[in-house]
Amino acid sequence: MSVASDCIIQCEPGVFTQNLNRLPYEFSHALAGNPLFELSRLVDLAEKVATRITPHLAGGDVYFNDGLIEPGQKPVRPDLARTAAVDLIRKIDSAQAWIILKHVEREPGYREVLENCIRDILQLSGPQLLRKIKWFEAILFITSPNRVTEYHLDREVSWILQLQGDKEIHLFDRADKEIVPDQELETYWTADNRAARYKPEYEARAIVYHMRPGTGVHIPINSPHWLRNKNNISVTLNVNFQFHDQHWANLYRANYYLRRAGIMPHPPGAHPVSDRLKSTAYTAMQMAKQAVKGRPLIPAEAREQNRRIAQLAGLR
Numbered sequence: 001m002s003v004a005s006d007c008i009i010q011c012e013p014g015v016f017t018q019n020l021n022r023l024p025y026e027f028s029h030a031l032a033g034n035p036l037f038e039l040s041r042l043v044d045l046a047e048k049v050a051t052r053i054t055p056h057l058a059g060g061d062v063y064f065n066d067g068l069i070e071p072g073q074k075p076v077r078p079d080l081a082r083t084a085a086v087d088l089i090r091k092i093d094s095a096q097a098w099i100i101l102k103h104v105e106r107e108p109g110y111r112e113v114l115e116n117c118i119r120d121i122l123q124l125s126g127p128q129l130l131r132k133i134k135w136f137e138a139i140l141f142i143t144s145p146n147r148v149t150e151y152h153l154d155r156e157v158s159w160i161l162q163l164q165g166d167k168e169i170h171l172f173d174r175a176d177k178e179i180v181p182d183q184e185l186e187t188y189w190t191a192d193n194r195a196a197r198y199k200p201e202y203e204a205r206a207i208v209y210h211m212r213p214g215t216g217v218h219i220p221i222n223s224p225h226w227l228r229n230k231n232n233i234s235v236t237l238n239v240n241f242q243f244h245d246q247h248w249a250n251l252y253r254a255n256y257y258l259r260r261a262g263i264m265p266h267p268p269g270a271h272p273v274s275d276r277l278k279s280t281a282y283t284a285m286q287m288a289k290q291a292v293k294g295r296p297l298i299p300a301e302a303r304e305q306n307r308r309i310a311q312l313a314g315l316r
Ligand SMILES: [Fe+2]
Pocket: 152, 153, 154, 225
């Protein structure tokens, strides 16, 4: 692995660029040991995130569940106040918990970490990437010893940076249609965030990375994965972004409705002309919905974030 020593994210540029949002890869980073991610600081951070008056997401910016599970199990959503996550972090060693703090970049110190990571990503991938990005986010995962994170899909292009403890991630190639059938993706993008179904018969096809502090893994969109923490507390930072372009997501959404109407849809990529028609129609429908609701396509906070990152990366 290579690149300048003042960077947080370090990776061989060819590997980084060629596999970006295509295939998983490993990289190294310089955040291990950063005091911002010590458990006592994370308790303070969780208090701020859990009590936000205007969270980014309607369900709040904290999520957690507890109890031991297997990769194919969906954890029960706890019926507890979001502030319970703060107590769970205090006793994380025995809580059997998995805690998510979302949008930590809204807090001082963590914003600089996210923006410096994105600066590095832009330096490695090329500045043209910035124009395609709608929104950047930093998420923290705090996990009890030996806890499994269930098999799932994510909507973002992610880089996960291991900060404390060892754990392993099992990733699957999204091009393998036995593992990731189109119908599953259609349901995921349209109706059910938990649509990904673990298929233990294909576990041998998983790409397994052993993560330790100072290492990281890139996760492309639509690449399912599950994780197993070792016998230690784990703290992981997820740096991610969403694209402006919803072309592929909208194809899955359009195909979801076509299938429900009894029509067998062409999978995305098989018929470019039909893809364009479906995606254009679906995108227009979504834009009309946004306009009726009076929501801007790009929130002011995202525009400001994009401006700061462009400045940091020397792009304006
Ligand atoms: Fe994930």
